[in-house]
Amino acid sequence: MGMFSESVDVVCTTSGVPSKLDWAGRHYTVCAEPVRWYERRQWWAEEQRAPLGSGPGLVDHEIWRVQVRQSDFPDPETLTLDLTRHVGSGRWRLLRIHDALRPQKSA
Numbered sequence: 001m002g003m004f005s006e007s008v009d010v011v012c013t014t015s016g017v018p019s020k021l022d023w024a025g026r027h028y029t030v031c032a033e034p035v036r037w038y039e040r041r042q043w044w045a046e047e048q049r050a051p052l053g054s055g056p057g058l059v060d061h062e063i064w065r066v067q068v069r070q071s072d073f074p075d076p077e078t079l080t081l082d083l084t085r086h087v088g089s090g091r092w093r094l095l096r097i098h099d100a101l102r103p104q105k106s107a
Contacts, residue, residue: 030066034065034066
């Protein structure tokens with residue numbers, strides 16, 4: 001599993017669920033129901049101080065696990081990615097690529 005933070009463009013449904021994304025010059029479509037959860041972040045390592053009333057976005061961040069296929073590629077493989085959305089700005093970042101969850105091609 002690779003873990004990093006890279007900007008990614010995400011298109012969501014009207015209910016806020018990721019449905020498409022652009023990453024590294026490629027277009028992907030979400031092909032399975034995404035899973036969402038929240039993780040604690042070490043805000044004290046990233047912020048000088050906590051602004052009054054900023055608890056939910058400051059303490060936790062939203063993580064989405066999505067399975068995607070490249071939209072413009074014949075017979076694409078499925079990738080499993082973890083994405084996060086910054087509460088204040090709405091920007092999306094790619095956090096993890098799950099190599100172990102990728103389907104294995106037979107030799």
